Structures are given as C-alpha cells and as structure tokens.
Amino acid sequence: MARIKIDHTKCTGCRHCETACSLNHVAGVANPRRARIRVFREGNTFFPTIAGPFVDAACTSKNQLMIGGQTYNMCLICRASCPEKPFFIEAETGFPLKCDFCGVPPSPSCVRWCNSGALELVED
Amino acid sequence: MYGWLGRCLRVNLSKGAFAIEEISRELMERFVGGRGLGIKMLSDEIAPGTDPLSPENRIIFVSGPLVGTGAVTGASCNVVTKSALSGTAACAKLRGHFGAELKYSGFDMIIVEGKAESPVILSILDDKIAIQPALEYWGRTTSETENLFKKSLGDPWAARETYLLTIGPAGEKQVPLANVINDGFLSVGGAGIGAVMGSKNLKAVAVKGNHSVTVADGSRFVQVVTTLINKLNGAPLTSQSMSSWGSAFFVGLCHEKGILPFKNFQSSSIEEARRIGTEALAEAFALRSRGCFACPIACIKKTNVQDPRFQGKGMAPTYLAIGALGLNCGITDLTAIGMANMICAEMGLDPIAAGGTVATAMELIQRGVATNEDLKADLRFGHAEDLLQALTLMATKKGHAKRMGQGAKALAHEFGNPQVFMGVKAIPMAPFDPRAIQGMGLHYATSNYGPHHLYAYTFIDEVLSAHESCDPRSTEGKPELVKRYQDTTAVMDCLGLCNWPLMGLKFNNMVPMVNSCLGTGYKAEDLLQMGERIWNLERLFNMQAGITGEHDTLPERFLREPLPDGPAKGQTSRVEEMLPDYYRLRGWDSQGRPLADTLKALQLGE
Secondary structure: OEEEEEOOOOOOOOOHHHHHHHHHHOOOEEOHHHOOEEEEEEOOEEEEEEOOOEOOOOOOOOOEEEEOOEEEEHHHOOOOEEOOEOOOEOOOOOOEOOOOOOOOOOOOHHHHHOOOOOEEEEEO | OOOOOOEEEEEEOOOOEEEEEEOOHHHHHHHOOHHHHHHHHHHHHOOOOOOOOOOOOOEEEEEOOOOOOOOOOEOOEEEEEEOOOOOOEEEEEEOOOHHHHHHHOOOOEEEEEOOOOOOEEEEEEOOEEEEEEOHHHOOOOHHHHHHHHHHHOOOHHHHHOOEEEEOOHHHHOOOOOEOOEEOOEEOEOOOOOHHHHHHOOEEEEEEEOOOOEEOOOHHHHHHHHHHHHHHHHHOHHHHHHHHHHHHHHHHHHHHHHOOOEEOOOOEEOOHHHHOOOHHHHHHHEOOEEEOOOOOOOOOEEEEEEOOOOOOEEEEOOOHHHHHHHHHHHOOOOHHHHHHHHHHHHHHOEOHHHHHHHHHHHHHHHHOOOOOHHHHOOOOOOOOHHHHHHHHHHHHHOOHHHHHHHOOHHHHHHHOOOHHHOOEEOOEEOOOOOOOOOHHHHHHHHHOOOOOOHHHOOOHHHHOOOOOOOOOOOOOOOHHHHHHHHHHHHHHHHHHOEOOHHHHOOOHHHHHHHHHHHHOOOOOHHHHHHHHHHHHHHHHHHHHHOOOOHHHOOOOHHHHHOOOOOOOOOOOOOOHHHHHHHHHHHHOEOOOOOEOHHHHHHOOOOO
C-alpha cells in the first residue's frame, strides 16, 4: 500500500503543499485554509500535518513528545481537528476536510509539489 | 478577476480611520501590481518634493497578482514609499509569508498615510481591522515584537497563522538606514523605509485571513507549476548551489573574478575570501533551509550560532551580508558576520546601508581625516567587535554613533571627503565591485532604487553564465543586457515573483504560468514592456524629486582608480562609455530624460 512519508527535518516551511492541495480540491482556488495538509511551525522547525479524524472534544490528557533531545507539545503533530485545534474545517460549510490521497495513480498533489523531500510517496 | 482581489485598505493614521477601496481593473492591467501599482499610487498621491518623514508621505504595502496562488516563488510583497535615505522612490521586496497572508487577509494593497499620535500596530485579523495602541512594543527588537504580539492573541494556533511586518528600534528612531523585517527576514532594498514607518508611529502590520485567491485555469496552472518545479529541480544552480548554501555560494565565484570588494572597495579581497567559502559556512553554523511561500528553492538558511562569544539564532549570512558587513569592513570571521547580520535583523537596519556606513567611517579613520574621538567609537578595518558595537549604537542613536546613523554619504561630507562614500543616489553600494563587472556597474549608475544588484540581476549572465556567457569585464552588449534585466526584474516584482528562479529558468518559461493564473494571453514581450513602463514611471518620479541624469554615475574611485589587485587588476568602470547607448536603448535623451514618444509608446503620457 502506498503511503506518504513525512520527514519534518527536511521541511522548509514553504507551504507549497497547502496551495497544491487547495488548487487540486477546489477548482482554481488557492487558500491554505481549505487545504487538507497544513504546515505547523514550532521555532525553526516545521511539521507538515495531513488531515486526520474529526473530533468534537479536545483530549483531556496532554502529552509531551521528545524528538532529538527537544520536547514538543504532542498536539503539534496530532492529525485530528478538535475544538482546541480547529483546523481542517471548510469555513463556508463547516464541513470537515480529510485527505483523500488524490491523484491517479496515487500521486498526491502535495507530494508532487514538495521539492524539499519532506513529503515522499513510499510503497511497502 | 483572477489572481487579484481588487481590494485596497486605506488607513489614515492621523485620524485613526480606515476605508476599503476598490482597485480599478484598468489600473491593474496597466501597472500589474506590487512595485508597479505601488509607484503609480505614490506618484499620483504625493508631490515629488514631499519630505519623506512628513505625515504626507505614503507607505504602501502591495502584493502582486501571483502571490499566494501557488505560483513558483510567488511570495514577494513590495513596500513602496519615498525613501528617507535617498529621497528617491523606494521599493523593498519582502520575503517570507507576509505577502501571501496579506492576500489571504483580503487585500492586495494597504496604503498608510498620516501620522499616529502614539505608537500603533495595524492589524487585519480575520477581517477585523484595528489600529491598536502599541506603547508596550516601542523600543523592542523585531523578534520580541513578533513574539509579544503573537502571545497577545492568546491562542497559539491563531498565532501560527499570523504574519507580522515590523520595524526595529532603528526605524522608531527614524534612522535613515532602517529597514523593515517580516518573519525574521530582512527585506531586500529596504534602506530608508523603516524610518518612514517609524515617522508614522507605525510599529508593525499584522495579517491573517481566510480569503481565497482564484486562478483562471486551475488545471493548466497546476500543470505549468509542476513543470517549472521539475525544471528548477533539474538546474544545478537552483537545485544544488542555492538550496545548499543560499546566495553565499557566490563568494567563491566572485572571488575568482575579482568582484568581491574589500575595505570599502579599496581593493578586491584575494586571500581573505578563501577563509569564507561555503565549507567555512558549514563549519561555522548548523544550517537549516527555510523557504519563502511557495518556493521550491529555499535559499534562506537559518542558523544557530554556537560560538561562545556570540550566541543566538538567526539568518545565516547571505552573499550580501558577507560582502557588505564582512569583507567590505575588512572582516573575515564568519561567526561575527552572522552576528552582525542578526543585529541588523533585530534592530531593523539594512545590512548594505549599515555596512557601507561603517566601511566609510573606517576609511575616514584609516585616512586620518576623522579620529576615533570624532566618532567616539573605535572603528578599524578588520575588527569585528568595532562593527558590532557600531551597529547597535547606530540603531539606537546612542552615543556619538548618531552621526553615523545619518548614512555614509552624510558622514563622508561631514568630514570633507565625499569621495570616500561608495554609493549612488546616497545609497551605499551592494558588494559587487563595478570595475570587475561592467554590466552591474551600468545598472548601479542608472538604477531607480540605488546601487542594489537585485533590481537587475545581470550577475546571472555575467558571472553564472546561466543563459548566455558574457565576459564581466567587457562592455559589449551590456547596455542591452542591463535594460533587459531591469525590465524583467520590474515585471517580476510587479507580479510578485522572486528573481532567483531566473538562475534555472528563462523568463519565457514563466509566461504560461502568468497567463493560466490571470486568464490573459500575454507574450513575453508584452510583460517586458510592462516592466519598461514601470521603470520609466519610477524614473519620472525620481526626476521630479530632483534625482536626474547627472546622478547616473559611479563614485570617482571606480572611474579613475584602477583595481589594484586580483584577477581584474588594472580595470576601471567604463560606465560613461556605456551610458549614451543605454539612454538611446531606453528612448531617453542625452540627459537621461524619457522622450515624449517613449512615454507615449508606454502609455505613460497624459
């Protein structure tokens, strides 16, 4: 099965994946807030995050994550849209957005436009 | 309407009022956007003789139609005003994400006029426009301002989506060398703009929004952009050199051709450049690439300075910083140059203008016409600590560095040695020695925005030989080359594209992207003609402001003193020889005034 491999150490934060997604799903419209992938910044590091589940309550427990000697708030890489992190919601309709692995054969538009190597399509 | 939103926000700070205006289609078609639209509004709205620091001056933030659409490198936003340093029109190019977010916030352009009574921040956050008091931000560095403002939003997720353009303490004190900073990136060519923002008591502009930018032919556009990304990826200059080192890789190339300046352009750096190449860069810093919005190249390098003397996070020195703050001040310590660059970004100083001023002061002291006591600062070529101290003092107008804050030209005149000032139209020169690169020299002499290489990147052909190979020391064909690059750069700035892709792409390659985005049928010549129109409009504005053909020259040193060493030894700049040809190509008279027919052909006559 093909999957998208995300390497946050390579992400340059250019957000080209966001516009690619938006243009591909809403004909002729570029708007990162209508994209199903977002890049979240934490200091000098960027985390590309692909839309996942839609939940109507935030987690009651908060987790910290150690990556390479640095502590991150786990919400940063969480793919869910929740009241505390209200992303991946179509503003006009309130409809939740989800990655549909677009492109035939699977070659998601975000991966195609990512030139940094942060997003990669892998088969396993 | 595609690409454009057609909306302009006009803010009057004196009245604390704002209004939303429509931008007419005709204006957009004639002046494209960005720099073009900015200069049109500026020349329509202010008298050319206006004092740059008076409330009558306008400061215009304007994005191009391709910004935020996903067009390759469509990130550039321009800040247009009348410069406090030179009195000419000034146009800074912003990198990072501010330009795109300005479009998403629902506006192509913000025009700010008047002067606020006390410091304010202008914010457009999800369609809520506010002019909010900013006393607690006054006096803070740019990164402090950004962090504090984001914290004040009370929501870390909203903070991540908000982008700020700020001035530092230098802008607040109306130091003419002040620049504007967004997302931690110094703007390009912004000398003299920070002071104008400071004179209006405008500390920052914050944007965030949910508006969409529409593209005429979505599927074709996606196809064209994909092709361009692949092309950039296949070109060695954009995929390897720029992506790995940023513009710092020019250091080695310029060294080979004798273009690197040393000690205020007194010689070309020979031995010193070896210590400062790309390998040294990797040794001095842990580099991490940062991309501006929609940029596949990602030439900006973020660093973490580990050196115990200076520690901190900042932007790795680009070629500009290495040349202007480093070699031109005789400094070869990369860590110190990186630190100087960070001070510039934090204090809101322009690295070229500030570096040029320090170099001028150093030469004045070297020649013995000024003493350390006169300037109340130690300023010796090659001493990094002198540079760092001077930069901080200049920005805060503290001590006697106040005099230096007035700029290199004023300083050289004050000490009766005007020939020591290395610049054109009161703006210090970008670090390319025009004696060794003739085309760039002609551009420096004629540029509307002062001697800055990023308004005509002849370097791409003269040194990198990306499209055609021309000898940098020859004058043959240079007037044509300069005119072509000046026009190309003008139209790319208007559209909102960065110049770097020209290292891997021809301008013609970008035309289908423009057309599929805007729904137009332009040919490359049509676009270049727009560039020419903008160039002439800027020229007219400058002429009315008193900057005329007689200012189209280089400092004596480049014309009379041959380069004393290096591969280009014995060369002088032959700009006087090329100038008549250049004027003729532009359709200007022998005094450099655009002819009536030229203006008519460009639809600029009334």
